[in-house]
Amino acid sequence: MDESEALSHRASHARSCALLVAQKLGIKREAVIERIARKTGVDLHEPQSTTELLIALTELESMRLG
Incomplete structure (x- = not known):
């Protein structure tokens, strides 16, 4: 979530x-x-x-904890 990185780079980490x-x-x-x-x-x-990225990561965390 390092905001010094480009949004596309942070999105790549979210996809990982x-x-x-x-x-x-x-x-x-x-x-x-x-x-x-x-x-x-x-x-x-x-x-x-x-x-949007934070919203998606929150949902990912919810899925992970399931």
């Missing part, structure tokens, strides 16, 4: 987190990314703001 969650849940990363998009309206492939 999505991969870890997917592995824990036994599903594909893209399924996690799609679920986040459905629940939050945030596309982790192209988040539009830091706020």
Whole structure:
């Protein structure tokens, strides 16, 4: 969440987190990314703001803790 990094770079890290969650849940990363998009309206492939990224990460954490 280092705001000195470009949003696209931070989004890449969030997608890596999505991969870890997917592995824990036994599903594909893209399924996690799609679920986040459905629940939050945030596309982790192209988040539009830091706020969107935080919303997506909060949902990822929720999924991880399940």
